[in-house]
Amino acid sequence: MSTIESQTGRSIRIQGTPPPDSVCQRAGFDRCVVRLLDVLEAGILICSETGRLRYVNPAGCAILAVAEREMRGTMIDQLLAPLADLRARARDVEGASSPELAITTRDGRELKIGFRLGAGPALGLADKEPLVVLLFQDITSFVEVREERNRLLGLEAVSRLLPTIAHEIKNPLAGIQCLAEALQDSLQDEEQREDLRAILSEVERMRLIIDGLGLAGRSLTRSRARTDVCGELAALERLVAARARRLGVGLELACRLKGPAAVDPGTLRLVMINLLNNALDACSEGDRVLAEIDRHDGMLELDVSDTGAGMTEEAARRATDLFFTTKPKGSGIGLALIAQLVDLDQGSLRIDSRLGRGTSVSIRVHEGGDR
Numbered sequence: 001m002s003t004i005e006s007q008t009g010r011s012i013r014i015q016g017t018p019p020p021d022s023v024c025q026r027a028g029f030d031r032c033v034v035r036l037l038d039v040l041e042a043g044i045l046i047c048s049e050t051g052r053l054r055y056v057n058p059a060g061c062a063i064l065a066v067a068e069r070e071m072r073g074t075m076i077d078q079l080l081a082p083l084a085d086l087r088a089r090a091r092d093v094e095g096a097s098s099p100e101l102a103i104t105t106r107d108g109r110e111l112k113i114g115f116r117l118g119a120g121p122a123l124g125l126a127d128k129e130p131l132v133v134l135l136f137q138d139i140t141s142f143v144e145v146r147e148e149r150n151r152l153l154g155l156e157a158v159s160r161l162l163p164t165i166a167h168e169i170k171n172p173l174a175g176i177q178c179l180a181e182a183l184q185d186s187l188q189d190e191e192q193r194e195d196l197r198a199i200l201s202e203v204e205r206m207r208l209i210i211d212g213l214g215l216a217g218r219s220l221t222r223s224r225a226r227t228d229v230c231g232e233l234a235a236l237e238r239l240v241a242a243r244a245r246r247l248g249v250g251l252e253l254a255c256r257l258k259g260p261a262a263v264d265p266g267t268l269r270l271v272m273i274n275l276l277n278n279a280l281d282a283c284s285e286g287d288r289v290l291a292e293i294d295r296h297d298g299m300l301e302l303d304v305s306d307t308g309a310g311m312t313e314e315a316a317r318r319a320t321d322l323f324f325t326t327k328p329k330g331s332g333i334g335l336a337l338i339a340q341l342v343d344l345d346q347g348s349l350r351i352d353s354r355l356g357r358g359t360s361v362s363i364r365v366h367e368g369g370d371r
Contacts, residue, residue, distance in 0.1 A: 045134040051076040051083040054131060063113075063138050065105040076134075079103075080113070083132065090117050100139065114139040177203045201242050220267045221300065221345050221365050227265040229293055230255035236269060240276050248285030256294040262367050263300060271341070274334040275304040275361055282308030282359060299347075300367045305360035311353040319351050338363075 043060030047053050056064070056071050064071075064079055076083055080103060089099040098114040105111060115136035177200065184196040237253045244251040272291065279289045287307045294301045311319065315326050320339035342349045347365030 043134075043136045045076070045080075045136065047076050047083065047132050047134070048129050049083075049132065053079075060136065063105075063111070063136070064103075065107040065109065080115075080134075080136075086115070086117060086134070090115075100143070110140075111138055112140045112143040113137070114142075173203060173206060198242060201239060219345055220263055220271060220341060221347075221367055222264070225262070225264065226260035227263050227268065229257050229261045229263065229268065232265055232268055233272065233291070233293060236272055236276065239273070240280065243280060244289065247280060247283060249280060249283045250288040252288070253291045254293070256292065261295065261300060267341070271302065271338055271363070272304070274338060275302075278334065278361075279304050279306035279308065279359070282306055282310070284308065287358075295367060298367060299364050302363040303360065305358065307358040310355045310357050310359055312355050316351050316353040316359070319353075320349065335361075 040057060041059055043063045044055070044057040045053065045060050046055040053071050053074050053076060056068060058068070061068050061071070066079070071079065076086075080086065081089075081101060086099070086101070089101065093099045098116055101113045101115060103111050103113055113136050115134055118133050118135075119130065180196050180199050180203065184193055184200070187193050187196065233253050233255045237251070241251055276289065276291060279291075283289060283306055289304070289306045289308075291305075292301075292303045294303075311326060320335050322333065322336040339349050342363055342365060345365045347363060350362045351359065352362075353359035
């Protein structure tokens with residue numbers, strides 16, 4: 001008996017006499033019966049029909065982060081999932097696609113596993129028990145790339161559709177605004193005029209929200225224009241203050257910039273109105289919303305925080321996913337487009353939230369011309 005070294009560094013025992021035309025014979029070996037399952041790069045798991053493990057190859061042990069001796073005789077659901085669930089997943093997948101499974105390994109890694117199921121022979125076992133063979137691989141990196149591709153494709157589709165949608169909505173909104181302004185000029189009753197001013201304020205806020213759908217593909221800082229950011233923030237405060245009062249929410253907007261900034265004023269308004277509306281949506285009577293704009297070391301800093309309902313850790317992580325929303329009537333578009341904008345400007349967006357304690361959104365981008 002002799003041994004050879006596999007590509008993974010494992011010693012493979014060679015025994016028996018190979019046929020004259022075999023690969024082993026042509027390679028110069030006179031004895032060759034190789035445990036192929038031991039040298040495969042994919043994981044192989046063999047279990048009984050009851051789900052009790054009979055064999056896991058070294059690659060499978062490495063993927064699952066367990067030693068072979070720890071798995072002997074244990075049940076498959078302790079490592080992956082119950083056999084019935086795996087079979088159900090396999091039945092649900094059509095065509096050439098492989099079923100997928102999210103697992104947490106013994107060393108705490110979150111993995112996506114792609115797998116195939118099949119019936120196996122008794123493999124020389126004395127009891128001749130029918131066996132199930134599961135071939136599996138770690139496809140976590142592939143899934144991450146696929147999800148990012150789908151996110152980008154979704155954003156591209158939204159970027160194409162939103163200008164048309166926004167245009168169709170703004171036309172009737174402009175008609176409402178014109179009629180309200182005409183009525184305001186003709187009315188003598190001050191209380192009624194105040195009501196119409198509130199309507200016009202809401203129409204303007206709706207117009208800005210619709211304009212916010214046009215965030216796709218825009219830039220905040222790729223502008224040579226010098227913008228009075230503090231003036232823009234003061235104008236936004238006038239728009240959202242009425243809503244904040246109706247909700248009983250305290251509102252504070254602070255601009256600490258000294259002089260104008262190289263930012264696009266339209267994009268700044270769209271970003272801030274989206275963030276402020278999100279914050280107010282999360283608040284109830286007695287809560288507070290704080291928005292701050294500052295600069296530090298050539299970076300423009302935009303922060304909006306609230307003391308509202310907050311989000312779970314999972315919801316906060318997914319908050320910038322396209323079409324994901326925790327609001328009953330939310331679209332899941334605004335934050336996704338803001339995140340895309342920040343990426344294009346090579347900046348950073350951070351969301352910190354605690355359920356029942358509030359949320360803060362922080363954006364950092366290089367001021368125009370500083371990159």
